[in-house]
Amino acid sequence: MQKMVDNLIAEMEEMPVIDAHEHLPTEETLISQPADVFTHIYCHYSITSTETAGMPAYDGVYPREMLHDTSIPLHERWRRFRPYLDATRETGYTRAAQITARDLYGIEDINDDTYEELSRRLQADNTSGIYDRVFRDKCKIECVLNQGPWVGQDGDLAREVSWELTPSGSAEVFRGKLQRWTQQHDGEFADPEDCVRHVLASLAASGTVGLKFIASLDTDTISPADAKALMAKARAEKLTDAEAIALEIHLAHKGIELAPEFDLVVAIHCGIIYCCWMDFTPNNPTHLIPLIRKYRNTTFDL
Numbered sequence: 001m002q003k004m005v006d007n008l009i010a011e012m013e014e015m016p017v018i019d020a021h022e023h024l025p026t027e028e029t030l031i032s033q034p035a036d037v038f039t040h041i042y043c044h045y046s047i048t049s050t051e052t053a054g055m056p057a058y059d060g061v062y063p064r065e066m067l068h069d070t071s072i073p074l075h076e077r078w079r080r081f082r083p084y085l086d087a088t089r090e091t092g093y094t095r096a097a098q099i100t101a102r103d104l105y106g107i108e109d110i111n112d113d114t115y116e117e118l119s120r121r122l123q124a125d126n127t128s129g130i131y132d133r134v135f136r137d138k139c140k141i142e143c144v145l146n147q148g149p150w151v152g153q154d155g156d157l158a159r160e161v162s163w164e165l166t167p168s169g170s171a172e173v174f175r176g177k178l179q180r181w182t183q184q185h186d187g188e189f190a191d192p193e194d195c196v197r198h199v200l201a202s203l204a205a206s207g208t209v210g211l212k213f214i215a216s217l218d219t220d221t222i223s224p225a226d227a228k229a230l231m232a233k234a235r236a237e238k239l240t241d242a243e244a245i246a247l248e249i250h251l252a253h254k255g256i257e258l259a260p261e262f263d264l265v266v267a268i269h270c271g272i273i274y275c276c277w278m279d280f281t282p283n284n285p286t287h288l289i290p291l292i293r294k295y296r297n298t299t300f301d302l
Contacts, residue, residue: 019135019144020301024158026150027131035126036074036119037110038067041100042081045093045274052276053087055080078115085110104138131157145267147212161210161267162203165196165255167217167248171239174248178234188235192227192247196254200262210265210301211255216282217268219290221250260297267301 024030033039038047047064055063058080067077088094101107105121107114125133135141135157144158168174181199182188189195203211222230230247233239239247256266270285285302292300 013140015140017139017141019139019141021147022144022158023147024131024144024150027128031126031128031130034070035122036070037115037122038074038077038081039070040122040126041097041110041118042067042094046088046091046097048275048277049088049091049093050081050084053084055084074116074119078112082112104134145209160203160206160208161212162208163212164199164203165211165248165252166213167245167252169241169245169248171234171241171244174244175234175237175239178231189231192224192231192251193254193258195231196251196258200255200258200264204262204264208264210267211259212267212269213252213256214283215268215270215285215287215302217252217291218249219287219294221253222246224250227251256291256295256298260299265299265301266295270302 047067051063057063058066066072067081098110101110101118105118107118107121110118135144145161146158147161148163150158150160181195184202185198189198227247227250230239230243233243234247259266268288270283272280273283288302
Protein backbone atom coordinates (compact mmCIF):
# COMPACT_ATOMS: atom_id res chain seq x y z
CA MET A 1 0.00 0.00 0.00
CA GLN A 2 2.80 2.44 0.87
CA LYS A 3 4.42 1.83 -2.52
CA MET A 4 1.13 2.76 -4.21
CA VAL A 5 0.87 5.92 -2.11
CA ASP A 6 4.46 6.89 -2.92
CA ASN A 7 3.88 6.27 -6.63
CA LEU A 8 0.71 8.40 -6.63
CA ILE A 9 2.49 11.27 -4.84
CA ALA A 10 5.42 11.05 -7.25
CA GLU A 11 3.05 11.28 -10.22
CA MET A 12 1.10 14.18 -8.68
CA GLU A 13 4.34 16.08 -8.08
CA GLU A 14 4.87 16.13 -11.85
CA MET A 15 1.37 17.38 -12.70
CA PRO A 16 1.08 20.92 -14.12
CA VAL A 17 -0.65 23.28 -11.70
CA ILE A 18 -2.66 26.49 -11.93
CA ASP A 19 -2.17 28.41 -8.66
CA ALA A 20 -5.60 29.93 -8.13
CA HIS A 21 -4.84 32.52 -5.45
CA GLU A 22 -1.72 34.52 -4.61
CA HIS A 23 -0.93 38.07 -3.49
CA LEU A 24 2.52 38.29 -5.03
CA PRO A 25 4.66 41.36 -5.39
CA THR A 26 6.66 41.56 -8.59
CA GLU A 27 9.94 39.68 -8.45
CA GLU A 28 11.78 43.00 -8.69
CA THR A 29 9.99 44.20 -5.54
CA LEU A 30 10.54 40.90 -3.74
CA ILE A 31 14.29 40.68 -4.26
CA SER A 32 14.80 44.35 -3.38
CA GLN A 33 13.71 43.68 0.20
CA PRO A 34 15.45 41.68 2.98
CA ALA A 35 14.52 38.01 3.24
CA ASP A 36 14.27 36.08 6.49
CA VAL A 37 12.11 33.54 8.27
CA PHE A 38 9.38 36.13 8.88
CA THR A 39 9.33 38.02 5.58
CA HIS A 40 9.31 34.84 3.46
CA ILE A 41 8.16 31.88 5.59
CA TYR A 42 6.06 32.92 8.60
CA CYS A 43 4.79 35.85 6.64
CA HIS A 44 1.00 35.78 6.48
CA TYR A 45 -1.61 33.33 7.77
CA SER A 46 0.85 31.52 10.05
CA ILE A 47 1.46 34.84 11.82
CA THR A 48 -2.25 35.48 12.34
CA SER A 49 -2.47 31.97 13.80
CA THR A 50 0.03 33.05 16.46
CA GLU A 51 -2.17 36.07 17.17
CA THR A 52 -5.03 33.68 17.82
CA ALA A 53 -2.71 31.69 20.08
CA GLY A 54 -2.25 34.81 22.21
CA MET A 55 0.68 36.72 20.75
CA PRO A 56 0.08 40.35 21.78
CA ALA A 57 0.59 43.61 19.98
CA TYR A 58 3.77 45.48 20.87
CA ASP A 59 3.39 49.22 21.40
CA GLY A 60 0.13 49.01 19.47
CA VAL A 61 1.75 47.24 16.50
CA TYR A 62 0.16 43.95 15.42
CA PRO A 63 2.49 40.92 15.39
CA ARG A 64 2.27 40.55 11.59
CA GLU A 65 3.54 44.12 11.19
CA MET A 66 6.20 43.86 13.88
CA LEU A 67 7.57 40.53 12.62
CA HIS A 68 7.95 41.94 9.10
CA ASP A 69 9.89 44.95 10.38
CA THR A 70 13.47 44.10 9.45
CA SER A 71 14.77 47.13 11.34
CA ILE A 72 14.10 45.03 14.47
CA PRO A 73 16.90 42.45 14.89
CA LEU A 74 15.92 38.96 13.81
CA HIS A 75 16.75 37.43 17.19
CA GLU A 76 14.42 39.91 18.91
CA ARG A 77 11.56 39.15 16.56
CA TRP A 78 12.15 35.41 17.06
CA ARG A 79 12.17 35.86 20.85
CA ARG A 80 8.73 37.46 20.73
CA PHE A 81 7.35 34.90 18.28
CA ARG A 82 8.78 31.68 19.74
CA PRO A 83 6.45 31.19 22.77
CA TYR A 84 3.46 30.86 20.40
CA LEU A 85 4.99 28.59 17.77
CA ASP A 86 4.24 25.27 19.48
CA ALA A 87 0.55 26.13 19.76
CA THR A 88 0.32 26.54 15.97
CA ARG A 89 2.72 23.89 14.64
CA GLU A 90 -0.04 21.53 13.53
CA THR A 91 -2.19 24.14 11.79
CA GLY A 92 -2.21 23.89 8.01
CA TYR A 93 -0.47 27.23 7.53
CA THR A 94 2.41 26.54 9.89
CA ARG A 95 2.86 23.03 8.50
CA ALA A 96 3.12 24.61 5.06
CA ALA A 97 5.89 26.86 6.38
CA GLN A 98 7.75 23.82 7.75
CA ILE A 99 7.38 21.98 4.42
CA THR A 100 8.72 25.01 2.56
CA ALA A 101 11.77 25.17 4.83
CA ARG A 102 12.41 21.45 4.34
CA ASP A 103 11.77 21.04 0.62
CA LEU A 104 13.22 24.31 -0.64
CA TYR A 105 15.96 25.08 1.85
CA GLY A 106 16.95 21.77 3.48
CA ILE A 107 15.90 22.77 7.00
CA GLU A 108 14.05 19.82 8.58
CA ASP A 109 12.48 21.86 11.39
CA ILE A 110 12.21 25.57 12.12
CA ASN A 111 13.35 26.02 15.70
CA ASP A 112 15.73 27.91 17.98
CA ASP A 113 18.75 26.24 16.38
CA THR A 114 17.77 26.68 12.72
CA TYR A 115 15.87 29.95 12.24
CA GLU A 116 19.03 31.99 11.66
CA GLU A 117 20.49 29.52 9.15
CA LEU A 118 17.15 29.34 7.34
CA SER A 119 17.11 33.14 7.15
CA ARG A 120 20.60 33.13 5.65
CA ARG A 121 19.54 30.60 3.00
CA LEU A 122 16.42 32.61 2.24
CA GLN A 123 18.47 35.77 1.73
CA ALA A 124 20.98 33.93 -0.48
CA ASP A 125 18.13 32.62 -2.65
CA ASN A 126 16.36 36.00 -2.86
CA THR A 127 17.76 36.76 -6.30
CA SER A 128 16.58 37.15 -9.86
CA GLY A 129 14.80 34.01 -11.07
CA ILE A 130 13.38 33.02 -7.69
CA TYR A 131 9.83 32.83 -9.05
CA ASP A 132 10.91 30.50 -11.85
CA ARG A 133 12.90 28.34 -9.43
CA VAL A 134 10.08 28.02 -6.91
CA PHE A 135 6.89 28.21 -8.95
CA ARG A 136 7.89 26.58 -12.20
CA ASP A 137 10.81 24.29 -11.42
CA LYS A 138 9.85 23.05 -7.96
CA CYS A 139 6.07 23.36 -7.86
CA LYS A 140 5.29 22.78 -11.56
CA ILE A 141 3.05 25.86 -11.53
CA GLU A 142 2.32 27.06 -15.05
CA CYS A 143 0.28 30.13 -14.13
CA VAL A 144 -0.60 32.10 -11.01
CA LEU A 145 -3.88 33.97 -10.61
CA ASN A 146 -2.62 37.00 -8.71
CA GLN A 147 -5.10 38.98 -6.65
CA GLY A 148 -3.93 42.39 -7.74
CA PRO A 149 -1.97 44.19 -10.48
CA TRP A 150 0.37 42.13 -12.62
CA VAL A 151 0.47 43.97 -15.93
CA GLY A 152 3.60 43.31 -17.97
CA GLN A 153 5.53 41.94 -15.00
CA ASP A 154 7.71 38.82 -14.93
CA GLY A 155 6.76 37.37 -18.28
CA ASP A 156 3.80 35.06 -18.46
CA LEU A 157 3.91 33.63 -14.92
CA ALA A 158 0.83 35.39 -13.59
CA ARG A 159 -2.52 36.83 -14.61
CA GLU A 160 -4.31 39.53 -12.67
CA VAL A 161 -7.60 39.10 -10.85
CA SER A 162 -8.59 42.74 -10.36
CA TRP A 163 -9.98 44.50 -7.29
CA GLU A 164 -10.73 47.59 -9.40
CA LEU A 165 -14.51 47.44 -8.92
CA THR A 166 -14.45 46.05 -5.38
CA PRO A 167 -16.28 48.50 -3.07
CA SER A 168 -13.91 50.40 -0.77
CA GLY A 169 -16.53 52.13 1.37
CA SER A 170 -14.55 55.35 1.23
CA ALA A 171 -15.58 58.46 -0.68
CA GLU A 172 -11.95 59.56 -0.83
CA VAL A 173 -10.73 56.26 -2.26
CA PHE A 174 -13.52 56.22 -4.82
CA ARG A 175 -12.79 59.79 -5.92
CA GLY A 176 -9.21 58.75 -6.58
CA LYS A 177 -10.38 55.84 -8.70
CA LEU A 178 -12.84 58.00 -10.61
CA GLN A 179 -10.18 60.61 -11.35
CA ARG A 180 -7.83 57.92 -12.64
CA TRP A 181 -10.53 56.33 -14.80
CA THR A 182 -11.52 59.74 -16.18
CA GLN A 183 -7.92 60.55 -17.10
CA GLN A 184 -7.54 57.18 -18.82
CA HIS A 185 -10.86 57.76 -20.62
CA ASP A 186 -9.74 61.24 -21.66
CA GLY A 187 -12.99 62.78 -20.49
CA GLU A 188 -16.07 62.43 -18.32
CA PHE A 189 -18.31 59.39 -18.55
CA ALA A 190 -21.83 59.69 -19.91
CA ASP A 191 -23.21 57.50 -17.12
CA PRO A 192 -22.10 54.80 -14.63
CA GLU A 193 -22.44 52.00 -17.19
CA ASP A 194 -20.14 53.89 -19.56
CA CYS A 195 -17.63 54.09 -16.71
CA VAL A 196 -17.83 50.37 -15.97
CA ARG A 197 -17.45 49.48 -19.63
CA HIS A 198 -14.29 51.60 -19.76
CA VAL A 199 -12.86 49.85 -16.69
CA LEU A 200 -13.66 46.37 -18.00
CA ALA A 201 -12.27 47.11 -21.46
CA SER A 202 -9.04 48.45 -19.95
CA LEU A 203 -8.65 45.40 -17.72
CA ALA A 204 -9.32 42.94 -20.53
CA ALA A 205 -6.86 44.72 -22.82
CA SER A 206 -4.13 44.45 -20.17
CA GLY A 207 -4.54 40.67 -19.84
CA THR A 208 -6.61 40.63 -16.66
CA VAL A 209 -8.69 37.45 -16.38
CA GLY A 210 -11.13 38.20 -13.58
CA LEU A 211 -12.86 40.63 -11.23
CA LYS A 212 -12.49 40.10 -7.49
CA PHE A 213 -15.26 40.59 -4.92
CA ILE A 214 -16.10 39.43 -1.39
CA ALA A 215 -19.08 37.18 -0.62
CA SER A 216 -20.50 39.86 1.69
CA LEU A 217 -21.25 42.07 -1.36
CA ASP A 218 -24.72 43.52 -0.93
CA THR A 219 -27.25 42.04 -3.35
CA ASP A 220 -29.43 45.18 -3.36
CA THR A 221 -28.47 48.13 -5.56
CA ILE A 222 -29.62 51.68 -6.22
CA SER A 223 -31.26 52.70 -9.49
CA PRO A 224 -29.24 53.81 -12.55
CA ALA A 225 -30.63 57.35 -12.10
CA ASP A 226 -29.52 57.49 -8.47
CA ALA A 227 -26.11 56.13 -9.45
CA LYS A 228 -25.72 58.83 -12.09
CA ALA A 229 -26.58 61.50 -9.52
CA LEU A 230 -23.99 60.10 -7.10
CA MET A 231 -21.35 60.07 -9.85
CA ALA A 232 -21.98 63.80 -10.27
CA LYS A 233 -21.56 64.30 -6.53
CA ALA A 234 -18.30 62.34 -6.65
CA ARG A 235 -16.96 64.59 -9.42
CA ALA A 236 -17.92 67.61 -7.33
CA GLU A 237 -16.14 66.04 -4.32
CA LYS A 238 -19.38 66.10 -2.29
CA LEU A 239 -19.85 62.34 -1.98
CA THR A 240 -20.19 60.92 1.55
CA ASP A 241 -18.81 57.54 2.59
CA ALA A 242 -22.34 56.11 2.80
CA GLU A 243 -23.10 57.35 -0.71
CA ALA A 244 -19.77 55.94 -1.94
CA ILE A 245 -20.76 52.51 -0.67
CA ALA A 246 -24.10 52.66 -2.49
CA LEU A 247 -22.48 53.85 -5.72
CA GLU A 248 -19.65 51.32 -5.57
CA ILE A 249 -22.09 48.45 -5.01
CA HIS A 250 -24.03 49.61 -8.08
CA LEU A 251 -20.83 49.69 -10.16
CA ALA A 252 -19.82 46.27 -8.85
CA HIS A 253 -23.14 44.78 -9.92
CA LYS A 254 -22.84 46.40 -13.33
CA GLY A 255 -19.36 44.93 -13.64
CA ILE A 256 -20.64 41.47 -12.73
CA GLU A 257 -23.42 41.82 -15.29
CA LEU A 258 -21.10 42.98 -18.09
CA ALA A 259 -18.15 40.69 -17.30
CA PRO A 260 -19.10 38.04 -19.91
CA GLU A 261 -18.87 40.65 -22.69
CA PHE A 262 -15.19 41.09 -21.83
CA ASP A 263 -14.45 37.40 -21.18
CA LEU A 264 -13.86 38.08 -17.47
CA VAL A 265 -14.61 35.65 -14.65
CA VAL A 266 -16.07 36.96 -11.39
CA ALA A 267 -14.00 35.56 -8.51
CA ILE A 268 -15.64 35.67 -5.09
CA HIS A 269 -13.71 35.34 -1.82
CA CYS A 270 -15.74 33.10 0.49
CA GLY A 271 -15.17 31.91 4.04
CA ILE A 272 -11.98 32.51 6.00
CA ILE A 273 -10.29 35.90 6.09
CA TYR A 274 -6.61 36.57 6.70
CA CYS A 275 -7.01 37.23 10.44
CA CYS A 276 -8.36 34.47 12.62
CA TRP A 277 -10.18 36.96 14.85
CA MET A 278 -12.24 38.39 11.98
CA ASP A 279 -15.87 37.36 11.55
CA PHE A 280 -16.04 35.17 8.45
CA THR A 281 -19.79 34.52 8.59
CA PRO A 282 -20.70 37.43 6.25
CA ASN A 283 -18.66 35.56 3.61
CA ASN A 284 -20.80 32.44 3.74
CA PRO A 285 -21.18 31.38 0.07
CA THR A 286 -24.93 30.84 0.53
CA HIS A 287 -25.22 34.65 0.63
CA LEU A 288 -24.32 34.61 -3.06
CA ILE A 289 -27.35 32.63 -4.22
CA PRO A 290 -29.39 35.78 -5.13
CA LEU A 291 -26.38 37.27 -6.95
CA ILE A 292 -25.69 34.13 -8.97
CA ARG A 293 -29.36 33.74 -9.87
CA LYS A 294 -29.51 37.40 -10.93
CA TYR A 295 -26.53 37.19 -13.32
CA ARG A 296 -26.96 33.81 -14.98
CA ASN A 297 -24.74 34.60 -17.96
CA THR A 298 -21.75 35.43 -15.73
CA THR A 299 -19.09 32.85 -14.87
CA PHE A 300 -18.44 32.78 -11.11
CA ASP A 301 -15.41 31.29 -9.39
CA LEU A 302 -16.07 30.86 -5.66
